[in-house]
Amino acid sequence: MPKRLLQKITGLIKGKKSATVQRREIPRGDHHFPEEDIGRNVISVLDTLTRAGYEAYLVGGSIRDGLIGMHPKDFDVATSATPEEIRAQFRNCRLIGRRFRLAHVRFGRDIIEVATFRAAHHTMTEEDVDQSHQSDEGMLLRDNVFGTLDEDAIRRDFTANALYYRHTDGAVLDFVNGYEDIRRKTLRLIGNPEQRYREDPVRMLRAVRFAAKLGFTIEPATAEPIKRLSDLLGLIPPARLFEEIQKLFLSGHAEAVWPLLTRYDLARWLFPLSVPENNNAPGAQAMIGLALRNTDLRIHNGKGVTPYFLLAVLLWGPLQKLWREYCDEGIPPTPALQKAIQQVIHDQSRHVAIPKRFSLPMREIWELQSRLDQRSAKRCEQLVQQPRFRAAYDLLLLREESGETEAGLGEWWTAYQQADAAEREQMCQQLGQKPARKRRRYNNRRKGARPAPPQ
Numbered sequence: 001m002p003k004r005l006l007q008k009i010t011g012l013i014k015g016k017k018s019a020t021v022q023r024r025e026i027p028r029g030d031h032h033f034p035e036e037d038i039g040r041n042v043i044s045v046l047d048t049l050t051r052a053g054y055e056a057y058l059v060g061g062s063i064r065d066g067l068i069g070m071h072p073k074d075f076d077v078a079t080s081a082t083p084e085e086i087r088a089q090f091r092n093c094r095l096i097g098r099r100f101r102l103a104h105v106r107f108g109r110d111i112i113e114v115a116t117f118r119a120a121h122h123t124m125t126e127e128d129v130d131q132s133h134q135s136d137e138g139m140l141l142r143d144n145v146f147g148t149l150d151e152d153a154i155r156r157d158f159t160a161n162a163l164y165y166r167h168t169d170g171a172v173l174d175f176v177n178g179y180e181d182i183r184r185k186t187l188r189l190i191g192n193p194e195q196r197y198r199e200d201p202v203r204m205l206r207a208v209r210f211a212a213k214l215g216f217t218i219e220p221a222t223a224e225p226i227k228r229l230s231d232l233l234g235l236i237p238p239a240r241l242f243e244e245i246q247k248l249f250l251s252g253h254a255e256a257v258w259p260l261l262t263r264y265d266l267a268r269w270l271f272p273l274s275v276p277e278n279n280n281a282p283g284a285q286a287m288i289g290l291a292l293r294n295t296d297l298r299i300h301n302g303k304g305v306t307p308y309f310l311l312a313v314l315l316w317g318p319l320q321k322l323w324r325e326y327c328d329e330g331i332p333p334t335p336a337l338q339k340a341i342q343q344v345i346h347d348q349s350r351h352v353a354i355p356k357r358f359s360l361p362m363r364e365i366w367e368l369q370s371r372l373d374q375r376s377a378k379r380c381e382q383l384v385q386q387p388r389f390r391a392a393y394d395l396l397l398l399r400e401e402s403g404e405t406e407a408g409l410g411e412w413w414t415a416y417q418q419a420d421a422a423e424r425e426q427m428c429q430q431l432g433q434k435p436a437r438k439r440r441r442y443n444n445r446r447k448g449a450r451p452a453p454p455q
């Protein structure tokens, strides 16, 4: 083993034990956690583990949400049983994860996540060394050092996320003053904030996500290091950041998330092309705001949402800018657009990975924008049949609403979709009689099929 690593490990083992934590129990009658929301399968997991002699609690977001009157979802279980011991108790159980090993207990489509109590890494014994792994920057690459209930509490991220519900008597257990913080709507990191962000920079994104979702204030000591440390997000694999982005933008609070991400300089890392400093064409930021609001509305109304539409909006301004630059260099509009699309997706993916299944539809709805302006009867019929037509039409509406482009075309397409076949034909014919929309002329070989270059 290299000497430096050995020194580091010895240092960690000799490190001081965690400070004694204060335990508080809030009895069933003194809190308002909605027990009736706990599903049958979750109760069965808790019962099985308890009967086998292990400690088992509900923990995390579901307890936090339940205590503030929201309907909790995704109940997570924390237990004293090791992953192998958990697996031995259930027929349909799979162990997953390397960085953070845990058990999935499956009941049909319902999956209950069961995690073994973890300890902070300075409490580990020599046998634990293999299970703990830290980068030179202090980031936890593996977090599999098991511990006791109170140790588990203090290695969680925020105090509001570290409350445990004991189903045998309905008490809530608190080791970090989380109950009081929830009452005061305060988001507070447990321990030294800078060290905790260095261990896992994603906690900075989680701070913003929970502040937006819960309407909590990030208390000053927790907020202070974020701007300074935002570049640490560069250490996180782009694929993990994509997961986080989805949670940030597709959980019903996206409109509140974006200003927080920009305020704390996190957007500068995640979406460098889209932040106000680099994306300041008239309407560009307004369009992002509108798209985020619409996404939240769709979620609140139980409608489906997809990340590619939002990504297409976030990158629309940067795409226009680059397209214009390529056109100004003398590249004809169609190849210039293709080149700009490729470049924008490439640049963005260095920060947050965009899987192909999302980058392809993004590309399609961008390309469709210019085709929405070419309205012969035949073309219109082909367009509405396109799988991405609806998303492309939604993007057009946003462009008009934010003032990026002249209004009128969106309304026409709204009417077209509501019209019957004869009316549609008539609508297209009428267009032929009107003077064509003003458009800058570019030299382009394939007349008719050319995209309108950026204004």
Ligand code: ATP
Pocket (backbone or CB within 6 Å): 059, 060, 061, 062, 074, 076, 155, 156, 157, 158, 161, 162, 200, 202, 203, 247
């Ligand atoms: P929600 O499910 O509403 O997004 P959550 O708080 O349940 O929020 P999860 O990602 O499901 O978030 O994590 C469950 C719990 O695990 C958290 O409440 C927290 O206690 C702990 N946790 C999750 N991620 C981290 C992390 N990066 N660092 C420390 N603790 C974490």
Ligand code: MG
Pocket (backbone or CB within 6 Å): 060, 061, 062, 074, 076
């Ligand atoms: Mg959760």
